[in-house]
Amino acid sequence: MRSAWIICRRELNSYFSSPIAWLLLTMYSLIFGFFFWNYLANFIVEGLQMQMMGQMQPMNVNEQIIRPLLANTSFLSLFFIPMITMRLFAEEKRSGTIELLATSPIRDIEIIIGKWLAATILYCWLLIFAGINFAFVFRYGHPDWKPMLVGYLGLLLQGAALLAVGTFISTLTKNQIIAAVGTFGACLMLWVFSWVSSYDSSSWAQVLSYMSVITHFESFGRGVLELKDAIYYLSVIFLGLFFTARSMESLRWRS
């Protein structure tokens, strides 16, 4: 796995030595900051209103700020994941550097894991930058940190799973735009599959809904760590990387 780490480090270097990583971090932080500011303002206005009306309904930072924020973040990731993964293999195929990797004494799976890991680490940085906003909540309020941590774990798992899908799609083409559009489409489909369960309860609808990433994020968002949901994400990661390995193998046989 030393080789996977070498690949991963180069990949991260290339993210951060080009504007890609910085631009993604900036945009993500800006949008997340806007979300945060909105929920916070709503929370404050609601609190003031209640005080004026003399009602004392319980206000909960976790329920009213953190949970909806996490759900929005999970949606926001959909747009950022294709931008992270699109270059992983497409760029190497276009520039011919794939020939260097494929003729080096390392296994394909090490290349794949290295690249996917780099993408996941960049995604972690996005989450960390977004998380800075939560420092304010802790500074001025007393939220429960445990469900928040579970929610973050859910975001990370969901991101890692979609990144694995994106990694696979990036091996299919030389063109980064095609990889990005394909990944975005796939992520969006995995997202909206859950809609069918709202009008159909037949078994195929249940299967389709179960395949949706959002179905499994729900419990994480609530701060509940469910084994089946964690396993769902892990199996999507495994499947994505497995398909990537098969795709690289077929590249060798076909090219």
Add this chain to the structure above:
Amino acid sequence: MITVKDLTKKYARTTAVDHISFSVDKGQIVGFLGPNGAGKTTTMRMLTCFFPPSAGTATVAGFDVFEQPLEVRRRIGYLPEAPPLYLEMETVEYLRFVGRLKGLSGAELEKRVDYVADRCAVADVKKKLMGKLSKGYRQRVGLAQAIIHNPDVLILDEPTAGLDPKQINETRDLISSLAGDHTIILSTHILPEVEQTCQQVIIINKGRLVATDSVANLQARARGAESMLLEVAARNGELPAALVQERLTAINGVSKVVVKEEFGRGAVLEVEASKGQLVRGDLARAVVEAGWDLNELRPSAMSLEEIFLQLTGSDAAAAAAEPVPSSGEPPSPPTDMAAPEANA
């Protein structure tokens, strides 16, 4: 060091490489020669384990490319046609990265990076982004990454393509200086390159092996009989070429006389002698005795270009003479085998 037996690569509709067999001894430089699309790159990619062969076997340093690809790759340095550079990286960063990929680390890695940077004359651009390097530098960085782990075998795919004549010479010298430590296979469609740097030539055309031999042997073999070039002219007045031809054909030991050029006062003729016959003296005497001037008499040694054209057939020569625009290859430099002055 390298043994290739019945190596074959089939694509969906075409056979790119068709039952090629050859072997290369340790420390040799071998020229892999063929027109564009002959299957050079495909063969090299199979040797470097970029993709597996459809049939046949190849072993590098005793390891089979299909059974033990990782062992083979550890012993091979490969420079693809387009140097595999990450343009957003600095040269030294890149060399370190490749060194690590090939299993180097720590002080040894730094030592090798410095060594190959010096050896390939890229030390002065160590801190530059590779996207800003000129073509010649990129090629040399590509060569530096190929030798960073001191591999037994070096495989270079058209290492001089797209360079200017000065850079071509520098690259050639560099490659020659690498021989001895490494066994080198270099592919090219530029013939003088092979004549200058290689000990052995492997010629392929349309995926098939056409010839494999040493450069000297190939020249001797293709020459067969001795052939001479004469320029004969009359002192005064006209001299019909047919007359000269008739006169020369009559000489004992001459098998064929071809008129190459006629210019009124005289002619240029190519005379082929039967094998083992030395007819130079007879030719000179015959011309002088007839009262003509012998302006020139020299052996028309066949260059590799002619051998190549002879071996690969005229259609291949025609294909090679015209750079095919759709192939994406850089236009051939003037030293290409398409150069018409084969006899010069």
